[in-house]
Amino acid sequence: MNTFYFTQLGRTGLVAVATAVLNACAPGQDTPTPTTSVDVTRYVAVGDSYTAGVSAGGLTRASQEYSFPNLLARQFQGASREAVFTQPLLEAGTGSGFIELVDFPATGLPKTRRVAGQAVRRTIINPGTCAGPDTVRVLTRNNPSSTLPQNLGIPGLALSQIETAGLGNEGSAVARAPFNPYFERLLPPATTRTYLQAVTDVAASATFFTYFQGLDDLLPYVQSGGQCGGRYDSTAFRNQALLTMRTNARKVLDRLAAGGRPGIIAKLPALTTLPLLRLGNGTALLERFSAAPGVFITVGNPFRPAQVRPITSRDYVLAPLLSRVGQPTAVVVGGATLMLPYGLDSRNPLRDADVLDESELTFVSFVLNGYNNELETLARDVYKMPVITPDGNQRALNLDVVLFDQVAGLISVGGVVYSPELVRGNFFSLDYYTLTPRGNGLLANAFITAINKAYRANIPAVDVNSLPTVAQ
Amino acid sequence: MRPLLLFIVPVFSGLTASANGFETGPQGARVLGLGGASTAYINSIAGLSTNPGLLGQWGDSLTRISIGHLSQFRRSSFVGQDTYRRTDQELTVQPGGYFYATHGVGKRVAVGLAVTMPYGYHTKWPNTWEGRSVIQESQLSTYFVQPTVGFRLNDNFSAGVGFVYAYGKYSQRRALGQYDDPAAQSKFSSSGQGYGVNVGLYGRTGETLAFGISYRSGLNLKMNNGKLTTAGVPERDDSLYPSTADFKTQINLPSTLSVGVSDRITKNLLLTFDFTLSGWSSLDSLKLDVAASGTAPARSISTARRYEDALAFRVGAEYQATPKLTVLGGLRYADTPVRDEFINPEFVDTNTLGASAGAVYQLGRLALEAGYAFDYGQRRTARANPVIDRVANVSGTYRTGTHMASVGVAVAF
Known part of the structure; x- marks a missing residue:
């Protein structure tokens, strides 16, 4: 009996001592609890290639998983259990097709090849485009196509097209007609629904939004060295293009920010920060x-x-x-x-x-800057958005200042250096303008910093270094 | 003497900082129990490494030997500033040990030898933690061999001088987080040696009061045989990161200036006080100079440390409970040499408050000694500035706790 008593006591004591010692060994620290004062349970993302998750010239299921809105939504779930986010996911595989690295010689100019996409249902050659015949790839429809996803990022969608009826109708997949296969796959067949209508529908039940659109309006002009995408060399055209972007942005944002719905409006990065131009300065x-x-x-x-x-x-x-x-x-x-x-x-x-020469760059930058100014004005005067920068001035997210310019000067995140260099920089993907999964992680963190500031939230940042360096 | 002590406190507090860094603690079971306040403490020959001036006091006909084991468990936790994620360091034991011997030669001279491991650390983070590209594992071990000669100047004063030979081993491992392969990493390992001197003075100013003062010079461990191995790098970057390369580095260990007082309050109770100023400011940066290898050019990986001189204050008490049993206790406060801007997960350090306890049991000529100490560290916040791309660091808060335990035997014959 006596022996039993001592053994029991000894055992309890041993456990207590061991626990105490181990706890003391790694001194405890409380981790902050993720919180948010605004409702992020139903977040809607509106935008173009960046929002959709295009990486290395293509959209695949993996690149969609690492789209910045999806990374953002994952972080929201830490602060708000009920938060859900739906994306128009492609089947796993090569998706719409993408660019892959073949070799990375010392010149720093990667050798690449295009991988065909398995989600391509059929192709149409559109002979009427400015840069010669263009291939339009019609993709497998999102399932179910009766409900629109919360990620409304449409690669290649221009603001000038948001009210184009039939943009998402396969019947328009003919030469010289405006058609966007990525929008088409979100809609039921044979519909004339416009993108603005889609935004209106999804926004109705949304509690939070991000808006990052307009880059795909300007890229065709840049990518063609000023040959296509519009006559930006004409003053009248430039003014009209800017007016269209401003007006249509307002139409979209009127839906998104209706009733004071919280969100983040992002301005476009300067074109010269993109490797597309930067590398060939x-x-x-x-x-x-x-x-x-x-x-x-x-x-x-x-x-x-x-x-x-x-x-x-x-x-x-x-x-x-x-x-x-x-x-x-x-x-x-x-x-x-x-x-x-x-x-x-x-x-x-x-x-x-x-070449995008000096005057061509001036023309297109005029539109981009005018559009960015308009976004800031809308955020401040029309939608009364909260301030998102520590200096207390900005209400629309200036991605140049918080991200792109910083990466251009090299940044170190947890001991890993990110640079605008392709392949080794781990920020821009092989198409010279969209981001790698890690780049999208940094972009999502830029939004999180803004949300935390603007809405007094405590949403944890993405551990960027744990994301893959390529999306495919 | 008490008014004098009160005078010393503000003088030393006026200095910008105080001592800790990667000292492994008092080098002996008995002095560990005493909290390390051993500059004027002659009841253990472990004082030899702290103050060679004590050696003259052991110049009688006896040969004294003290030997023991010392372990340090140092562990930190980290919470990422933006990710809110907590990471605990893995449990590591920095092994240590000591050997001391003294012998009198003639009436006024004694010789001694001290073998200690006074500096070192072993930091091990989980391989996949947030700062893996800053550091995964880092270890420094040092071995000091100090032949010493002591002189008894008169009945009350003695002086000593020791020559210090130091050998050190340093290794480091970090992930190459720019690659997808979780096994991509660089490993550095090197060893080297350095020399220094240790001088000290001990005196008695009455029946009960004694003081000591000592100075050990700083040391420069020159490591020229470093090997860098790299694994998991994709083929396209082979030329940037060759699988092996040589590197050189050096690690500066601080000088220490110690001042101590011991006061026999009653027949059975002895109190000791120590101030130590460690010259950590000699440690400016950790620079790994990697030699060219294959097509990869030579490069230098530099991490700024910018340590500050640091002060430690220690108090110890020794109480003879029975003729055979002596119990010890100590308290200490040590400032950290690490400034806020240079907090780095390779070696996390903070201002610490520590307590210690020990016991000595006498078995004839043999004394069994045991000591234990715990240092409680302040919370520290590191802020990494991503725009400074040369500096690899993570933002977050650290908490650190250190345990030291030692057992040993001392014999006089």
């Missing part, structure tokens, strides 16, 4: 080819004859073309065919379509 090119007599570009517009001039620090060669600069190509000079390095000889200048 004139200064960088002149440095790279300092041995050559110079780098020569063709500038002009349909009203003026093409003119050849040396590149300046304010001209940008489009990144996908960079690997061709300096390659010998055949040119006819005075009746004789010569092999001259492309772009490094005034007799073989870079084509107009391969």
Whole structure:
């Protein structure tokens, strides 16, 4: 009996001592509880390629999982159990097709190839586009197509198209008609519903929104070196384009911010922060080819004859073309065919379509800046959004300041450096403008910081380094 | 003497900081129990490493040996500033030990040897923790060998000088978080040596009062044989991170200036007081100079430390309970040399408040000694600025606790 008593006591004591010692070994700390003062249970995301989760030139189930709205929604769930978020997920696999890395040589210009998409139902060749025949890929329909998802990000959707009837109708998938296969797959067949109507429907039951739209309005012009996407060189066109973007943004935001619904309005990043332009900056090119007599570009517009001039620090060669600069190509000079390095000889200048020159950039930036100013005005004066920056001035999210400019100057997150460099930078994906999953994580964190400030919330940030570096 | 003590406190408090860093604690079971206040304490020859001036006091015909084991468990928890996630360090034991011997030669001279492991740490975070690309594991171990000679100047005063040879081993492991492969990591390991001196003075100013003062020079562990191994890097970046490379580094260990007083209050009760100023400001940064390997050029990985000199204040009490049993207790406060801006998960340090206890049981010529100490650390907040891309760090708060335990035997014959 006595022995039993001591054994029992000894055992209890041992356990107590061991527990006490181990607890003391790792001193306790309370973790903050995620909270939010605004209702984030039904969040709706409106936007274009970035919002949809396009990465490396394609949309796949994996890239959708790492879209910034989905990463954001996951963090919301920590603060609000009932929070749900639906996305128009593709079947697992290659989705709409994407770009994959083949080789990454020392030049820093990745060699890539396009992987065909398994979600492509049929293809239509549209001969009428500005840059030559274009392939339209019709995709498998989202299931169920009767309910719209909360992620309304549509790759390639321009603000100018939000009231285009039939944009999401397969019947419009013919040459020269406006058609968006990503919008089409969200809708039931044979509908004339517009994107604005879709936003209206989803917004009706939403409690929170993010709005990050407009980049896909301007990208066709940039990606074609000023050849396509509109006549931005004409003052009248520019003003009209800006007016359309402003008016339509207001139409969308009137639905989203109705009744004082909380949310975040994001401004567009400067085009020159995107690798599409940044990598081919004139200064960088002149440095790279300092041995050559110079780098020569063709500038002009349909009203003026093409003119050849040396590149300046304010001209940008489009990144996908960079690997061709300096390659010998055949040119006819005075009746004789010569092999001259492309772009490094005034007799073989870079084509107009391969360069976004200074004036083209000025034209398109005029629209972008005007649009960003309008968003700030709307946020402040019309929707009375809360302040989201510590300095107390901004009510629309300036992604340049909080993210893109910082990445351009390199940032270190938990010991991992993120840079605008492709592949090794882990921020931009191989299509030169959308983000990697980690880039989307940093973008989601920029929104979270803004939400925490604006709405006195405590939503934890995404551990960016634990996300994959490629979406596919 | 008490008014003098009261005078010393403000003088030392006026300095910007006080001592801790990666000291492994008092080097001996008995002095550990005493809280480390051993600059003027002659009841254990472990005082040899603290104050060589004590050596003259053991210049009688006896040979004294003290040997023991010492373990340090140092553990921190971390909560990410933005992620709200808590990570606890894995439980590691930094092993230590000590060996002391003294012997009198002639009337006024004694010689001694001290072998200690006074600096070191072992930090181990879970492999997948938030700061894995800053640090996963880091360990430093040092071995000090100090041959010492002591002189008895007269009945009341003695002085001593020791030569210190130090050997150190340093290793570090961190993830290469820019890659998807969780096994992608760099491992650094190196060893090296350094030299220094230790001098001290001991005196008695009455029947009950004694004082000691000692200075040990700083040490520079030069490590020229470092090996860096890298694994899990994708083929395209092989040229950036070759699988092996050489590197060099050096670690500065601080000088210490100690002042101590011991006062025999009653026949059975002895009190000791110590101030120690550690010259941690010699530790400016940890710089790993990686040599060129293959097509990868030489590079330098530098982590700023910018440690400050740091002060520690220790109080100890020794009470002879029975003729065979002596019990010990101690309290100490130590400032951290680590500034707020340079808090890094490789070695988390804070201002600490510590308590210790010990016991000595006499068995004839043999004394069995045991000591235990716990240091309670303040909460510390690290803020990493992402825009400074050269600095790898994580933002969050740390809490640290340290346990030290030691057992040993002392013999005089």
